[in-house]
Amino acid sequence: MAKSYYKICVLPGDGIGPEVTAEAIKVLRATGLEFEFLIREVGGSSYLKNGDSFPKEAREACEMADAVLFGAVGHDYAPYDIPRRVLDYLRREKDTYVNLRPMKLYPKIECPLKLPEGRGIDVVVVRENTEGESVKQSGVVGDRVGSDMRIITRFGSQRLIRFAFEYARSHRRRKVTCVDMSQLLSGDKLFREVFDEVAEWYPDIEKDYRAVDVAAMHLVSNIESFDIIVTSNLYGDVLSGILCGLIGGVGMAPSACIGDRFAYFEPVHGTAWDIAGKGIANPIAEILSAKLMLEWLREEEAAENIEQAVTMILEEGKVRTPDIGGTSTTSEVGDAIARKVEELSKR
Structure with a gap:
């Protein structure tokens, strides 16, 4: 209230x-x-x-x-x-x-994309903020090897993905796209699995999937295919960086x-x-x-x-x-x- x-x-x-x-x-x-x-x-x-x-x-x-x-x-x-x-x-x-x-393109802000007449940019990135690469487990062995641990949990993924679907429902959004590299990484396989489980609770919201490299490509070639993106920490940072470049910069x-x-x-x-x-x-x-x-x-x-x-x-x-x-x-x-x-x- x-x-x-x-x-x-x-x-x-x-x-x-x-x-x-x-x-x-x-x-x-x-x-x-x-x-x-x-x-x-x-x-x-x-x-x-x-x-x-x-x-x-x-x-x-x-x-x-x-x-x-x-x-x-x-x-x-x-x-x-x-x-x-x-x-x-x-x-x-x-x-x-x-x-x-x-991430929204406001009136009379120059965009590097040639958008169709009457079309704009209005994409929401829901990014995990406490897991993934932000977990402080990293180091350098001698001067030759650097390592960073990446943590993705079922608990953390479920609450993030549920937030994304709830946000879609409350803001009358049509689709949530899961962005990952589940074909290669174990943590992303878990994230995709949890995404599918949570999506079943929201039959009114369309679910979608993209590999992170394909998502990056589609942000500049097929941006109208996105509505809400839900993803892990690092991917979300990179993808929203691309979007910043399309909506006038980080100042917007x-x-x-x-x-x-x-x-x-x-x-x-x-x-x-x-x-x-x-x-x-x-x-x-x-x-x-x-x-x-x-x-x-x-x-x-x-x-x-x-x-x-x-x-x-x-x-x-x-x-x-x-x-x-x-x-x-x-x-x-x-x-x-x-x-x-x-x-x-x-x-």
């Missing part, structure tokens, strides 16, 4: 994270819902200041919040794994086993990391230090991630207002950042979307 007041933990992180999360907060305020934003510093910048990339006050804010809005972490002056400790908490400790990545790609009782929401992009502080980062991925957060909180009307606002602003074509062919600043895009959301919320 939706509430009238939400406590949101905001973890801006590093690079462009603080810039884009500020615009998402602006848009959330414009919905007319009541929020308390608990903004906490994490990542490389926090580590460099106080030696802790995920301080106690940040963890406590996550625990008391209704949801977490996340930017990005990573810093050249901090060891790679240290800023990412916050992700260990958000993903593994909080067991956010679903990485939901809705939101994501949600969802568990049974906890979720956080982040753009697909990283810290992008090359443009940090220049005021040109595209905030739309973060804003659309905030929209996914509202959906998870069952604030469907406010979420739809954000969706419509983004669509309308891009359709007008006047306000957009350089990565999608414009000259606007990060804050100008956020301002325009927030104004449109406010207008829609008053109707």
Whole structure:
């Protein structure tokens, strides 16, 4: 049940994270819902200041919040794994086993594909987020051999695949495609077996299969054949990367990391230090991630207002950042979307 007041933990992180999360907060305020934003510093910048990339006050804010809005972490002056400790908490400790990545081509965004007249791109990737290659079992033997263990379990596969079918049903989607390499890999054979078992519970949803290499090919040659893709960790990351290239880049790609009782929401992009502080980062991925957060909180009307606002602003074509062919600043895009959301919320 939706509430009238939400406590949101905001973890801006590093690079462009603080810039884009500020615009998402602006848009959330414009919905007319009541929020308390608990903004906490994490990542490389926090580590460099106080030696802790995920301080106690940040963890406590996550625990008391209704949801977490996340930017990005990573810093050249901090060891790679240290800023990412916050992700260990958000993903593994909080067991956010679903990485939901809705990939949509918005109006007047250039696509490298020649799409049929009136056809767009609207593909949802449901990617496993806690198993597969993310299991920390790897190493290097001498200087000649590197190894990485990949774990796929029946339990993990079943809950992920069930989420994909439930999402299809609740969002009136027609088909779920299982992407794997079950002809070669034991873990993928198990994943396919579980997919078939779960699909029997959803006779109203079409089931489909692709090998991962064929799926990659079809994303650029037959994209209309996809609706929802459910797949393991690494495959999902690669396939959604291809999709990012088709919808305007990572600045247009939101994501949600969802568990049974906890979720956080982040753009697909990283810290992008090359443009940090220049005021040109595209905030739309973060804003659309905030929209996914509202959906998870069952604030469907406010979420739809954000969706419509983004669509309308891009359709007008006047306000957009350089990565999608414009000259606007990060804050100008956020301002325009927030104004449109406010207008829609008053109707």
